[in-house]
Amino acid sequence: MANEWIAKGYAVRKVLKILEISPSTYYYQYKKEEKSVSEGRPIPGYSLTKNGKKIPDEQIQEWLMELISGEAGVYGYRKLCLRLRSEYALQINKKKVYRLCKELDILQPQREVKFHYPRKLARNRIITESNQLWEADIKYGYIEGEERFFFILSLIDVYDRSIIDYHIGLHCTGHDAGQLVQRALFKRQQFERETKPVIRTDNGPQFISLAFQKACETFHIEHERIPPRTPNMNAHIESFHRLLEYECLRRFAFHSYADAYHEVAEYMDFYNNRRIHSSILDLAPNEFYQRNQTEELTIKEVRL
Structure with a gap:
């Protein structure tokens, strides 16, 4: 009753006096009604x-x-x-x-x-050309201005060292990883190939998810996972992420997600198109890959 009169514009104290309600009682009930259910301390992440x-x-x-x-x-x-x-x-x-x-x-x-599907362990391989083995992994960056992390999921060809594609986001799920593989297959024109690249990852939640499993089955590609505590079996993507850390992430104090996205995307372009690698004849990854399609460029086979 009091709230209805007050909502019509009557003075609060006048309404309370008429209804013989003490101000302390009214405000206690008002705050109790207005108070939302506490969600507790927010999870920092x-x-x-x-x-x-x-x-x-x-x-x-x-x-x-x-x-x-x-x-x-x-x-x-x-x-x-x-x-x-x-x-x-x-x-x-x-x-x-x-x-x-x-x-x-x-x-x-x-x-x-605990696993949605049987784990296929990575085995020793000898890589002699592009699109035989791709490695994927996730790197975490930090946005100081927003006090939160962001994700960088990268997919590298171990032979030509190119980052075929990548995902940058405030979240990274098995669905995102599946979409990344799909884009990479399109970029490298591998969908019509009978023998497709093998995807090698660690045991991160994104890579053991049902969504990523279904993506691999849909695209008819083999997915293998390295044993725990063996980052050397994912050496090329680990090496790239060290470069990303030292040459990009540590150089900037990101103020926003947009700022972080821009700088990481700029670095990806630099790495693929201008950063030379001694292991691929002192060429940038994309240049080596393109030239190797029409010329016979000889480099050491990759053993891992």
């Missing part, structure tokens, strides 16, 4: 190491997948929390580890189905 470095939740989830793929596969979230603290110097509590494990569907009762 990262955890800190002992030296203060911010580690995004997605990287922590990748570490969790590596842990349960190895000898820690019998552990529950509490012991996984201890391993994260000891091996990665993370300042993280068991409640957060529980949440991350639940998002990955790897809590103890469901561990027998």
Whole structure:
């Protein structure tokens, strides 16, 4: 009743006096009605190491997948929390580890189905030309002005060193990874080829997802994953991401996502078209790839 009169323009104190309601009672009820349900403290999206470095939740989830793929596969979230603290110097509590494990569907009762499809381990290969083996991985950048991370998913040809395509975004899912592979197949005109490139990745959540599995099946490409703690088997994309870190990400304090997107896209263009590589005859990756289509350029075979 009081709110109806007040909404019509009557003075609050006058209405309360007529209805014999104390101001304290009215304002208490008003605030109670207007107060929305508390959502709690917002999730920051990262955890800190002992030296203060911010580690995004997605990287922590990748570490969790590596842990349960190895000898820690019998552990529950509490012991996984201890391993994260000891091996990665993370300042993280068991409640957060529980949440991350639940998002990955790897809590103890469901561990027998932790992978959506059987893992095909990477094997030793000898690469003698382009479009035989592509490696994919994710790099995390940080936007200081917005205090959040962004994702850079890159796909490299291990023979000609080209970044065939990439994804930059504030999120990165298995669907995004599948679309990246599709674009790369179009760019390299591989859809009609009987033998398509093999895609090699680590065990990140995006690459073990059902969406990425379906994409690989749809495009009829072989997807293999490296064993945990063997980044040397993904050496070329790891090497590229080190260059991206030192030559781009560390040089800028990004104020916005648009700022970060612009600088990373500029670096991708520089890397592909102007940055020379001694392993490909001191040519830029795209130049080497284009010339190798019409000339016989001889370089060392790639063993990995």
